[in-house]
Amino acid sequence: MSIIQRIATRLGYEQRAAGGDPYWSNFASLQSGPVNATTAQGVSAVYACVSAISETVASLPLILFKRAGEDRQRATDHPLYAVLHDQANEQQTALEFREWMQAAVLLRGNAYAKIIRRNDGQVSELLPMSPDRVTVLRVGDKLGYEYTDYSGQVSRLLSSEVLHLRHRLGDDGVLGVSPIAAAKGVIQLAISEHQHGINTFDNSTRLGGILKIPGKLNQEQKTNLAASWSTQHGGGTNAGKTAILESGVEFQPISMTLEDADWIAARQFSVTEVARLFRCPPTVIGDLTYGNYSNSVEMARQFVTMTLRRHLVAWEQAISKQLLTPAGRVMYFAEHQVEGLLRGDSVNRADYYTKGIAAGWMLPSEARRLENLPTIEGIDHANSTQAA
Structure with missing residues (x-):
């Protein structure tokens, strides 16, 4: 403060x-x-x-x-x-x-x-x-x-x-x-x-599971085996590689896809x-x-x-x-x-302009301006003459 x-x-x-x-x-x-x-x-x-x-x-x-x-x-x-x-x-x-x-x-x-x-x-x-x-x-x-x-x-x-x-x-x-x-x-x-x-x-979507080994391993052996397996088969770059198992090691997949x-x-x-x-x-x-x-x-x-x-x-x-x-x-x-x-696609815009001009609350020059078209001199007067 x-x-x-x-x-x-x-x-x-x-x-x-x-x-x-x-x-x-x-x-x-x-x-x-x-x-x-x-x-x-x-x-x-x-x-x-x-x-x-x-x-x-x-x-x-x-x-x-x-x-x-x-x-x-x-x-x-x-x-x-x-x-x-x-x-x-x-x-x-x-x-x-x-x-x-x-x-x-x-x-x-x-x-x-x-x-x-x-x-x-x-x-x-x-x-x-x-x-x-x-x-x-x-x-x-x-x-x-x-x-x-x-x-x-x-x-x-x-x-x-x-x-x-x-x-x-x-x-x-x-x-x-x-x-x-x-x-x-x-x-x-x-x-x-x-x-x-x-x-x-x-971690790779493949080869996720359990390594089953006959006998009993001490903590150091477990750590080394897990590190070796992760290095060779973990990660996306290793996905799909063939695993080679020795000494009766069995791989049992358990991961969900x-x-x-x-x-x-x-x-x-x-x-x-x-x-x-x-x-x-x-x-x-x-x-x-x-x-x-x-x-x-x-x-x-x-x-x-x-x-x-x-x-x-x-x-x-x-x-x-x-x-x-x-x-x-x-x-x-x-x-x-x-x-x-709000004007929508060309078909809807054309219908919108046509109805507006026919009803008298929009001028052709205003419709052209909304469409970023160049001005045509006398277009409003010509339209009113045709309507009459």
């Missing part, structure tokens, strides 16, 4: 948010090691879910709009527009920054960025801060943040100086709880299954469990066990509406609350453009 923290605690001004951050320091080290953000990503399903969500969220256009009566227009002249859409800071593009922040939310439950403002109060940069180096503090009914940089310097920031994104809130109502922390047993099982497979192939242990089925179930944990359709992370052409489009739609929507809204509301001034919130708002993910 720093000197400032001890003084504040002694005076009764500070109370740490329950739970602390990071969560990993309290995790028990189980047989296959502790479950944390690093070990969890060793599970391919976890890495795929985090990648699918964070990469998609980061690559979606995040546009700052300006209200103009009943309509809206892009606020390209606002300083925050470039920070969200082009470059977040001197080292990171907007995509790299948002991908890093979203991955931190999924893996650690919280993501933090220091807000750098110009003299007029507008945001000019967002600097990411490692969740492992941030402590959330309660000062009365307000929040503060203590950040220790890589040089060991400690700084305290007000809530207005930090962009804080959170996963589902914990009991303290302040810190987010990541899916990994909430259901670490699911990840632990997947890690154990993965380790089991490695150990099985390292991978099929006998239902290892493959268990690995498949872990993929489904992890996908469920992140609310990610299995087809999105490459599990096509139940995927086919007819339901893949619907799975992609569910990925947007059921997986991404919560994260997208969290970004939009955090931007409004923490990056815009009170006066700015009245005029400006940020919004992701997800139409490209």
Whole structure:
């Protein structure tokens, strides 16, 4: 605890948010090691879910709009527009920054960025801060943040100086709880299954059993025989070699095969469990066990509406609350453009545009713009003439 923290605690001004951050320091080290953000990503399903969500969220256009009566227009002249859409800071593009922040939310439950403002109060940069180096503090009914940089310097920031994104809130109502922390047993099982497979192939799936020898051996003879057998026949590189037994030695296999242990089925179930944990359709992370052409489009739609929507809204509301001034919130708002993910294949898009144009709520020029096609002068007028 720093000197400032001890003084504040002694005076009764500070109370740490329950739970602390990071969560990993309290995790028990189980047989296959502790479950944390690093070990969890060793599970391919976890890495795929985090990648699918964070990469998609980061690559979606995040546009700052300006209200103009009943309509809206892009606020390209606002300083925050470039920070969200082009470059977040001197080292990171907007995509790299948002991908890093979203991955931190999924893996650690919280993501933090220091807000750098110009003299007029507008945001000019967002600097990411490692969740492992941030402590959330309660000062009365307000929040503060203590950040220790890589040089060991400690700084305290007000809530207005930090962009804080959170996963589902914990009991303290302040810190987010990541899916990994909430259901670490699911990840632990997947890690154990993965380790089991490695150990099985390292020790070779063949020639596992008992060596039966006539007579009685002393301890030294047992040790030498076991070491000799392991050297010649243990490990994947020795799998399949022919064993030569002498002096009445008999080999009796007892090991279970991978099929006998239902290892493959268990690995498949872990993929489904992890996908469920992140609310990610299995087809999105490459599990096509139940995927086919007819339901893949619907799975992609569910990925947007059921997986991404919560994260997208969290970004939009955090931007409004923490990056815009009170006066700015009245005029400006940020919004992701997800139409490209929802349009589906070419047949469905063509049907969507045809019905929209026929019903009068979409213009041909708007349909071409959504398809990134060049503008055709007078196409809207020609279409209205043909309809008449």
